[in-house]
Amino acid sequence: MNTYFIKRVAAMIITLWLIITATFFLMHSVPGSPFNEERTTNEAVQKNLEAYYHLDQPLIVQYGNYLAALVKLDLGPSIKKSSQTVNDMLGRGFPVSFELGFYTLLVATFSGILLGVLAALRHNGIIDYAAMSIAVLGISIPNFVMATFLIEELAVRFPLFPVATWSSPKHMVLPILALATGPMAIIARLTRTSMLEVLTQDYIKTAKAKGLSPVKIVFKHALRNALLPVVTVLGSLAASILTGTFVIEKIFAIPGMGKYFVDSINTRDYPVIMGTTVFYSAILILMLLIVDLAYGVLDPRIKLHKKEAK
Amino acid sequence: MELRKHEERNISPEVPDEWFVPKVRNHTEAEAVIRPSLSYWKDSWLRLLRNKLAMAGLVFLALLALLAIFGPMISPHSVEKQSLTLQNLPPSSQYWFGTDDLGRDVFTRTCYGARISLFVGLMAAFIDFVVGVIYGGFSGYKGGRTDNLMMRFVEILYGLPYLLVVILVMVVIGPGLTTIILALSITGWVGMARIVRGQVLQIKNYEFVLASKTFGTKTARIIRKNLLPNTMGPIIVQMTLTIPSAIFAEAFLSFIGLGIQAPHASWGVMANDGLSTILSGYWWRLFFPTLFISLTMFAFNVLGDGLQDALDPKLRR
Amino acid sequence: MEKILQVKDLQVSFSTYGGEVNAVRGVSFDLHKGETLAIVGESGCGKSVTSQSIMRLIPTPPGEITGGEVLFKGMDLIKLKESELRKLRGANISMIFQDPMTALNPTMQIGEQIMEGIIQHEKISRNQAKKAAIEMLTLVGIPSPEQRLKQYPHQFSGGMRQRIVIAMALVCQPDVLIADEPTTALDVTIQAQILELFRDIQKKTGVSIILITHDLGVVAQVADRVAVMYAGKIVEVGSRREIFYQPQHPYTKGLLQSVPRLDMEKEELVPIPGTPPDLFSPPVGCAFSARCPYAMEVCDKAYPFKTHLSSNHQVDCWLLDERAKKLVSTFV
Numbered sequence: 026m027n028t029y030f031i032k033r034v035a036a037m038i039i040t041l042w043l044i045i046t047a048t049f050f051l052m053h054s055v056p057g058s059p060f061n062e063e064r065t066t067n068e069a070v071q072k073n074l075e076a077y078y079h080l081d082q083p084l085i086v087q088y089g090n091y092l093a094a095l096v097k098l099d100l101g102p103s104i105k106k107s108s109q110t111v112n113d114m115l116g117r118g119f120p121v122s123f124e125l126g127f128y129t130l131l132v133a134t135f136s137g138i139l140l141g142v143l144a145a146l147r148h149n150g151i152i153d154y155a156a157m158s159i160a161v162l163g164i165s166i167p168n169f170v171m172a173t174f175l176i177e178e179l180a181v182r183f184p185l186f187p188v189a190t191w192s193s194p195k196h197m198v199l200p201i202l203a204l205a206t207g208p209m210a211i212i213a214r215l216t217r218t219s220m221l222e223v224l225t226q227d228y229i230k231t232a233k234a235k236g237l238s239p240v241k242i243v244f245k246h247a248l249r250n251a252l253l254p255v256v257t258v259l260g261s262l263a264a265s266i267l268t269g270t271f272v273i274e275k276i277f278a279i280p281g282m283g284k285y286f287v288d289s290i291n292t293r294d295y296p297v298i299m300g301t302t303v304f305y306s307a308i309l310i311l312m313l314l315i316v317d318l319a320y321g322v323l324d325p326r327i328k329l330h331k332k333e334a335k
Numbered sequence: 336m337e338l339r340k341h342e343e344r345n346i347s348p349e350v351p352d353e354w355f356v357p358k359v360r361n362h363t364e365a366e367a368v369i370r371p372s373l374s375y376w377k378d379s380w381l382r383l384l385r386n387k388l389a390m391a392g393l394v395f396l397a398l399l400a401l402l403a404i405f406g407p408m409i410s411p412h413s414v415e416k417q418s419l420t421l422q423n424l425p426p427s428s429q430y431w432f433g434t435d436d437l438g439r440d441v442f443t444r445t446c447y448g449a450r451i452s453l454f455v456g457l458m459a460a461f462i463d464f465v466v467g468v469i470y471g472g473f474s475g476y477k478g479g480r481t482d483n484l485m486m487r488f489v490e491i492l493y494g495l496p497y498l499l500v501v502i503l504v505m506v507v508i509g510p511g512l513t514t515i516i517l518a519l520s521i522t523g524w525v526g527m528a529r530i531v532r533g534q535v536l537q538i539k540n541y542e543f544v545l546a547s548k549t550f551g552t553k554t555a556r557i558i559r560k561n562l563l564p565n566t567m568g569p570i571i572v573q574m575t576l577t578i579p580s581a582i583f584a585e586a587f588l589s590f591i592g593l594g595i596q597a598p599h600a601s602w603g604v605m606a607n608d609g610l611s612t613i614l615s616g617y618w619w620r621l622f623f624p625t626l627f628i629s630l631t632m633f634a635f636n637v638l639g640d641g642l643q644d645a646l647d648p649k650l651r652r
Numbered sequence: 653m654e655k656i657l658q659v660k661d662l663q664v665s666f667s668t669y670g671g672e673v674n675a676v677r678g679v680s681f682d683l684h685k686g687e688t689l690a691i692v693g694e695s696g697c698g699k700s701v702t703s704q705s706i707m708r709l710i711p712t713p714p715g716e717i718t719g720g721e722v723l724f725k726g727m728d729l730i731k732l733k734e735s736e737l738r739k740l741r742g743a744n745i746s747m748i749f750q751d752p753m754t755a756l757n758p759t760m761q762i763g764e765q766i767m768e769g770i771i772q773h774e775k776i777s778r779n780q781a782k783k784a785a786i787e788m789l790t791l792v793g794i795p796s797p798e799q800r801l802k803q804y805p806h807q808f809s810g811g812m813r814q815r816i817v818i819a820m821a822l823v824c825q826p827d828v829l830i831a832d833e834p835t836t837a838l839d840v841t842i843q844a845q846i847l848e849l850f851r852d853i854q855k856k857t858g859v860s861i862i863l864i865t866h867d868l869g870v871v872a873q874v875a876d877r878v879a880v881m882y883a884g885k886i887v888e889v890g891s892r893r894e895i896f897y898q899p900q901h902p903y904t905k906g907l908l909q910s911v912p913r914l915d916m917e918k919e920e921l922v923p924i925p926g927t928p929p930d931l932f933s934p935p936v937g938c939a940f941s942a943r944c945p946y947a948m949e950v951c952d953k954a955y956p957f958k959t960h961l962s963s964n965h966q967v968d969c970w971l972l973d974e975r976a977k978k979l980v981s982t983f984v
Contacts, residue, residue, distance in 0.1 A: 236741035
C-alpha cells in the first residue's frame with residue numbers, strides 16, 4: 026500500500042512541475058507580454074511586476090525565483106487590476122467556484138448512480154431505454170448550451186428561477202443543473218454498464234443460491250463491485266466540471282474564479298492566467314491523486330499483502 | 336405459475352415393425368454446421384445497421400456534410416455581407432434562419448460553422464490517429480523497457496488537464512483555426528496511443544502473429560497485416576468519440592473568446608454572440624448554433640456507441 | 653432408500669436471437685438420501701441448465717421453465733412462490749458453481765460471505781455465526797480459520813477457494829448439495845483432494861449430492877449412481893457399476909470408449925464422430941441417431957421407450973426393443 030501511495034505522489038509532483046515549467050516558459054514567450062520587452066503604461070503595476078518577477082534577471086533566475094515564490098504559495102500580482110494579486114482573486118473567487126463544483130459533483134454522482142442502477146435492474150425495459158436516451162443527450166449537449174436552454178425555459182419563459190449571481194440557494198439551482206447534466210450522464214452510463222456486467226458474474230449467482238433477497242444482492246454484493254470503475258472516472262469528471270465552471274460562471278454572472286480566469290484571458294492579464302493555471306492544475310492533480318488512493322483503498326485486490334495463502 | 340404444456344410427445348404404442356431396419360444415411364448429416372459464418376466486418380456492419388439510433392446519427396452526419404459543402408452555394412446570401420437595415424430579422428422565407436445583429440444571414444453562417452466544426456473534428460481525430468497509432472503501436476510492439484519508458488511519458492501527459500493545456504497554448508499562440516487544431520492535438524493523441532498499445536500487447540502474442548514471425552515476416556508487415564486489422568475496432572470507436580470532444584473544445588474556446596475570431600463563423604462564436612439575446616427575444620441567433628452543436632455531438636456519440644457495440648466480438652451472435 | 657428430491661419431466665427453454673432453444677426436453681431423476689448422483693454429458697447437453705433449474709436460478713428472460721415438477725419435502729419447487737423458495741436456497745438445498753475464481757465476491761471478506769448465509773436463514777448472533785463459519789472452514793480443511801475469516805478471495809489459491817465455496821454451501825447443513833462441475837477448473841491433484849472432501853463430508857453430514865460433470869474419471873471416484881445426458885434428455889441411468897461395466901446406450905458406450913486409458917495398447921483414441929444436434933428444432937426421435945453406429949429408421953421416427961433393466965438401471969434406446977434384437981447380430 027505504501028509503495029503505491031508514494032509512487033502516485035511522486036508522479037503527481039512531476040506532472041505539476043511540468044505544468045508550472047511549461048506555463049512559465051510559455052507565458053514568457055508570448056510576444057507583447059510584459060515579460061518580454063514591453064513595458065506596461067501603468068507605473069505602479071510595472072513596479073509590482075519587477076519586484077515579483079525580477080524582470081531584469083536572466084530567464085533561468087526568474088524561473089528559480091518563481092518556483093521559490095510558488096513554494097511560499099505566492100502567485101504574484103495582476104497586471105490589469107493594479108492593486109490586486111492573484112492570491113487576492115483566488116481568495117475571493119475560489120470558495121464560490123468550489124461550492125459550485127462540489128455541489129455539482131454531489132448531484133451528478135448521486136443521481137447518476139441512481140439512474141444507472143435503475144436502468145441496469147430494468148435492463149431492456151422502458152426505464153432502461155429512457156434513462157439511456159436521456160444520458161446520451163446529457164453527454165452530447167455541451168454545458169453552456171444546456172445553460173442557455175435552462176435559462177430560456179426555466180427563467181425567461183417560466184420565471185421559476187433567477188438567472189444571475191450566486192446569492193441564495195435558489196440561485197444555485199440552474200447553474201448546478203447545467204453543469205451537472207453532462208457528468209451525471211457519464212456516471213449513469215458507466216454505472217449501468219458496470220452493473221450489468223457485475224450482475225452476470227458468478228458470485229451474484231452464488232449469492233442468489235444462498236437465498237439472499239434481491240435487495241441485499243444488489244446493495245451488498247453488486248453495488249460495491251459495480252462502483253469501482255465509477256470511482257476511477259471521478260477524477261477526470263472533476264476536471265471537466267472545473268473547466269465547465271469557466272463558462273457557467275460567465276453565463277450566470279457568478280463571481281467565481283472561473284469568471285476571473287476567463288476575464289484575464291480576454292484582457293491578456295498574463296500573470297493572472299499563469300497563476301490561475303498553476304492553481305487549477307494543482308487542484309486537478311490533487312483530485313486525481315485522491316481518486317487513485319480511494320480506489321486503492323476500496324478495491325482489496327490492490328492492497329499489497331506480503332503473505333499469500335498456500 | 337403457469338406451465339406451458341410441451342408439444343405432444345410420442346408415447347405412441349404404434350411403432351411398426353418395418354421401422355426396425357438400419358438407417359439410410361447421408362454422411363454430412365452429423366457434421367452439418369448450423370449457421371453460415373460471417374466475416375467479422377460483415378457481422379459488425381450488419382449489427383450496426385440494425386441499431387436504429389446509430390443509423391440515425393450516421394444519416395444526420397451525412398446530411399450535415401452535405402450542408403457544409405453545398406449549403407453556402409445554395410444559399411442566396413453571402414456569409415459576411417453585413418447590412419445595417421436587415422439586423423435581427425426572424426426566420427422567414429428570405430432568411431431561413433434569420434439574421435444576426437450585423438444583418439448577416441444566420442443560415443449561411445451556420446453552414447460555414449458546420450465546415451469549421453467538421454474540419455476541426457476530423458483533423459483532430461486524424462492527427463490523434465496518426466500520432467497515437469505510431470506511438471502506441473511501436474511502444475506495444477517493442478515491449479519491455481522501451482514500452483515502459485514511453486508509457487511513463489504518456490502517463491504524465493495523461494495527468495495534464497486537457498482543456499487547460501489547450502487554453503494555455505491558445506493564449507500563447509493566439510486564436511485561429513490552425514492553432515486550435517494544434518492545441519487539441521498536443522495532448523489528444525495520448526488516449527489513442529494507450530488504446531493502440533493495449534491492443535497490440537494483447538495480440539502480438541497470439542498464435543497467428545507468432546506463426547507469421549516464424550516465417551520471417553518483417554516487423555512492418557506484421558504490424559500492417561496482422562496487428563492492425565484486429566485492433567481497428569477500438570481505434571475506430573476511439574476516433575468517433577474524439578471528434579465530438581474536439582468539436583466541443585472548439586465551441587467552448589470560441590465561447591470564452593479564445594477560439595475562432597469574428598468575423599469568421601463558427602458555431603461557438605455564433606453561440607457566444609447569441610448569448611446576449613436571451614432576454615431580447617431574438618431566439619434564432621442562439622437556437623440554431625446550439626441546436627447544431629448538440630445534434631452533431633449527439634450524432635457522433637450514438638454512432639460511436641453503435642460502433643462500439645457492433646465491433647465488440649463478445650457480443651457476436 | 654428414501655427419495656429426497658424428485659425431478660419429473662423437467663423442460664427448460666431459452667428464447668435467443670436465433671429462436672427458441674429447448675435446452676432441457678423432459679428430464680426425470682430421483683435423488684436418494686445420502687447418495688451421490690452424477691449427471692454426465694458433453695458441453696451443451698443441458699446438465700448445467702438442469703441443475704440450476706432445480707432452484708430456479710436460471711435468469712428468466714431469456715430462460716423459462718416450460719414444464720415438469722421438482723419435488724422436495726412435499727413441495728413442487730417449480731410452482732413455489734419466490735419468497736418461499738428463497739428460504740430453501742442455501743438452507744435446505746445448496747449449490748456450488750464451476751469456477752472458484754469467480755464464485756466468490758472479490759471485494760468481500762470470506763468470513764462475511766460465509767456468515768451472511770447462516771445469518772440469513774437462522775436467527776443467531778454474529779458471534780455464533782462466526783463460530784459456525786470457523787467450524788465449516790475447519791471441516792473443509794482450511795488451516796488457521798480464525799485469521800483467514802478476514803481475508804479476501806484473491807489471497808487464496810484455487811483449491812482453497814473451492815473449499816471456501818463448499819464451506820459456504822454447507823454452513824446451514826442443507827439436505828441437498830448441487831455441485832456444478834466443481835473440479836473442472838482445478839488441477840488434477842487438487843481435484844482429487846476436493847473429491848475426497850466430498851466423500852468425507854457426505855460421511856460426516858449425510859448430505860445428498862448431485863454432481864454435474866463431463867469427466868468420467870470424476871464419476872468413477874465419487875458417484876453412487878450415474879445419469880447420462882444427451883441433447884437435453886437423460887438417455888441412461890444406473891448404478892456406477894452398471895454404467896461402467898454394463899452400459900447399454902450407444903452414447904454411454906461411446907463416452908466410455910473415448911476416455912484414454914493407461915492400459916490401452918498403442919491404439920488410437922476413439923472419439924464419437926459428429927457434433928451434438930442443434931436444439932432450435934429438436935428431433936422427434938432419438939437425438940443421438942445422427943452419430944450412432946447402430947441407428948435404425950425407427951430411431952428418427954419415434955422416441956425410444958424406457959427399458960428397465962433393474963431397479964436402478966434404465967435406458968432409452970430402441971436397441972433394447974425385442975424387434976431390434978435380431979438386427980443387432982448383423983451389426984459389427
